[in-house]
Structures are given as structure tokens and as C-alpha cells.
Amino acid sequence: xxxxxxxxxxxxxxxxxxxxxxxxxxxxxxxxxxxxxxxxxxxxxxxxxxxxxxxxxxxxxxxxxxxxxxxxxxxxxxxxxxxxxxxxxxxxxxxxxxxxxxxxxxxxxxxx
Amino acid sequence: xxxxxxxxxxxxxxxxxxxxxxxxxxxxxxxxxxxxxxxxxxxxxxxxxxxxxxxxxxxxxxxxxxxxxxxxxxxxxxxxxxxxxxxxxxxxxxxxxxxxxxxxxxxxxxx
Numbered sequence: 496x497x498x499x500x501x502x503x504x505x506x507x508x509x510x511x512x513x514x515x516x517x518x519x520x521x522x523x524x525x526x527x528x529x530x531x532x533x534x535x536x537x538x539x540x541x542x543x544x545x546x547x548x549x550x551x552x553x554x555x556x557x558x559x560x561x562x563x564x565x566x567x568x569x570x571x572x573x574x575x576x577x578x579x580x581x582x583x584x585x586x587x588x589x590x591x592x593x594x595x596x597x598x599x600x601x602x603x604x605x606x607x
Numbered sequence: 608x609x610x611x612x613x614x615x616x617x618x619x620x621x622x623x624x625x626x627x628x629x630x631x632x633x634x635x636x637x638x639x640x641x642x643x644x645x646x647x648x649x650x651x652x653x654x655x656x657x658x659x660x661x662x663x664x665x666x667x668x669x670x671x672x673x674x675x676x677x678x679x680x681x682x683x684x685x686x687x688x689x690x691x692x693x694x695x696x697x698x699x700x701x702x703x704x705x706x707x708x709x710x711x712x713x714x715x716x717x718x
């Protein structure tokens with residue numbers, strides 16, 4: 496069966512520090528991978544998606560970046576965090592377009 | 608671009624009653640409409656979805672209806688139970704990778 500791992504679960508980082516969140520998927524090949532951010536009491540905002548190794552599409556201009564170094568690995572990064580980067584970050588995968596999205600457990604990021 | 612509006616933001620119903628959550632979308636080319644349930648502090652999980660070639664879909668106590676002309680779709684939960692308490696999100700997508708999400712509805716089931 497397929498599983499998705501996302502870590503860490505919680506993170507407190509000072510303003511200006513770097514960020515690296517990692518997500519890996521097991522049990523499937525060539526998944527579509529996604530990074531979402533969820534502000535408190537709000538819906539999900541798509542940040543990046545990837546349909547293959549090295550292929551990244553950015554949906555929202557910001558100081559975040561994403562990379563996909565391996566087929567089932569998706570990384571969200573920042574060189575310098577802002578207070579506004581605080582939120583709940585969720586990684587997800589799908590087998591194809593417009594199919595069920597499976598989410599990781601999420602990372603609650605607090606920038607102080 | 609696509610915009611999805613979801614109402615109400617909070618819904619409180621008596622246990623055993625029905626709950627209805629409504630969403631409207633702006634892009635007439637949208638053709639996929641999922642509903643996700645998110646319990647407090649947990650990940651969203653798909654509960655039901657509908658595609659634009661279908662007007663209604665049911666799965667036990669949950670149903671979704673789609674009105675393409677009016678560009679709105681609704682989630683119906685019958686015989687609500689305490690475990691139905693959660694935040695529910697609607698979303699809409701064209702034939703691409705971009706799901707546009709509603710802001711969510713907090714459903715409270717009163718005992």
C-alpha cells in the first residue's frame with residue numbers, strides 16, 4: 496500500500512533562518528506531488544506541484560522554493576523565513592490529475 | 608482564475624439532523640469537485656467527489672449534488688453523528704493539477 500511521510504511535525508524557527516521540509520512517498524511510482532499551506536481557519540493554498548523529477552510549477556510568488564531530486568521525494572525550502580511564512584504545511588500526492596489527493600501528516604511551522 | 612466560495616463558515620446541527628454545505632465556483636471549465644474532511648490537527652481526507660458529467664452522487668449518509676448551470680455544488684450529510692464534527696472543504700479543478708479550495712466549514716454536531 497502507498498504511504499506518505501512528512502517531517503518534522505512541528506517546527507519553530509527564527510525570522511531570517513532557512514527552512515527545509517521533506518516529504519517522501521512509498522509504494523507508488525511517478526506520483527504527482529504537491530505542497531500546500533493552510534493558514535489558521537482557512538482553506539488550502541497550493542504552493543508548488545511537480546509531475547516528475549526536476550519539474551516544479553510554482554503557483555504563488557513567495558520566498559519559498561521546491562525541489563524534487565528523486566521520483567518520490569519532494570522538498571520545500573526557504574533561504575530566509577518571514578513571519579508570514581507561519582502556517583500548516585501539507586505535502587500531498589495523486590496518481591493523476593483530478594484524482595484523490597493523499598496528504599502527509601503536516602508540519603506546523605511557527606516563525607518567531 | 609478559479610474562485611471557490613464556501614458557506615456557511617460554521618454550521619451547528621443537532622445530532623441526527625441533516626447538514627448541508629454549499630460551494631460556488633467561477634470557472635465554467637471546472638469539471639472535478641471533491642469534498643475533504645479535516646479533523647482538528649489532522650490531515651484532510653477525501654470523503655466524496657463528483658465530476659461534471661454527473662448531477663448527484665451518494666455514499667451512505669453522504670451525498671453531493673452539482674448544478675453546472677448555476678455553478679454550485681453542495682454536500683449533504685444525513686443522520687449526523689458526533690464523529691461528523693470536523694472542518695469540511697470543497698474544491699474545484701479543471702483538467703489540470705490545480706485544486707482551488709473553499710475556505711472551509713466547521714461542522715458542530717450538538718448532542
